[in-house]
Amino acid sequence: MGIAHTTRKILSGDAFNSVVAGVKRLRYPLDPQPFIDSIDKKELERIKEKYYNPKDKVTSRKYLDLAEWMPTNAKRIRDVMLRPAPPKKRVLDIGCGTGYFLYIAKSLGHDVLGMDIPGHKLFDEVCNNLLHIPRCLHTIEPYQKLPDLGAPFDLISAHMTCFNRYEDGKRWGPEEWKFFLDDIETRLTPTGFIHMDLNAELDGSHMAPALRQFFIDRGAKVDRRKFRLVPKR
Ligand SMILES: C[S@@+](CC[C@H](N)C(=O)[O-])C[C@H]1O[C@@H](n2cnc3c(N)ncnc32)[C@H](O)[C@@H]1O
Numbered sequence: 001m002g003i004a005h006t007t008r009k010i011l012s013g014d015a016f017n018s019v020v021a022g023v024k025r026l027r028y029p030l031d032p033q034p035f036i037d038s039i040d041k042k043e044l045e046r047i048k049e050k051y052y053n054p055k056d057k058v059t060s061r062k063y064l065d066l067a068e069w070m071p072t073n074a075k076r077i078r079d080v081m082l083r084p085a086p087p088k089k090r091v092l093d094i095g096c097g098t099g100y101f102l103y104i105a106k107s108l109g110h111d112v113l114g115m116d117i118p119g120h121k122l123f124d125e126v127c128n129n130l131l132h133i134p135r136c137l138h139t140i141e142p143y144q145k146l147p148d149l150g151a152p153f154d155l156i157s158a159h160m161t162c163f164n165r166y167e168d169g170k171r172w173g174p175e176e177w178k179f180f181l182d183d184i185e186t187r188l189t190p191t192g193f194i195h196m197d198l199n200a201e202l203d204g205s206h207m208a209p210a211l212r213q214f215f216i217d218r219g220a221k222v223d224r225r226k227f228r229l230v231p232k233r
Pocket of ligand 1: 098123139140163164
């Protein structure tokens with residue numbers, strides 16, 4: 001990490017928010033191994049034989065490396081402080097991919113729903129045949145409301161988001177996000193919140209300054225690519 005990057009991070013308040021997130025995680029240790037152990041090994045091997053290539057660290061095949069991705073998702077669960085039920089929480093994960101985040105949430109006793117684009121064979125097989133994660137297959141479009149998703153959610157999450165990208169790679173700006181957040185905030189319980197971890201901007205930066213300011217003005221806590229938003233009520 002360069003001096004310029006570190007200085008920028010300190011000035012932006014990200015350093016403080018990172019430390020707070022790290023301290024919070026210390027209060028909630030969560031071993032990913034039991035979640036790996038509970039998975040049907042025969043079915044995992046069948047899916048891996050079809051898709052896995054250990055040299056491929058770029059496409060969705062990489063997600064079949066459970067030793068890497070289950071710990072990543074246990075850390076995400078700790079970041080949102082989703083402790084074992086009770087109380088049972090209802091969780092929506094947008095762009096859920098293989099669904100490991102929701103698998104851990106479900107194993108902790110929560111009620112989960114994934115959302116993802118239709119027709120992705122690897123994600124379909126992992127979610128349907130291996131982890132048994134209920135999903136709503138839906139492609140998010142800018143300025144379009146989400147479909148009816150039933151009961152409100154205590155947590156709406158998204159990790160390494162891609163739904164906020166146009167085909168040319170351009171990312172959503174504040175206007176698209178405003179429409180989207182106005183909609184999903186109506187799908188929260190009175191104590192519910194939104195936690196999202198965006199993919200990097202085209203230039204490799206964490207978040208465009210105007211977008212970062214938009215999230216902050218809306219009341220979100222921003223830490224590098226992540227924001228946590230408890231709607232103003
Ligand atoms: C980089 S992957 C991340 C997967 C998962 N969240 C994780 O972190 O392991 C991005 C996910 O977003 C989904 N996605 C991309 N465009 C989408 C859209 N327009 N609507 C809904 N999901 C979308 C992809 O299918 C994929 O599951």
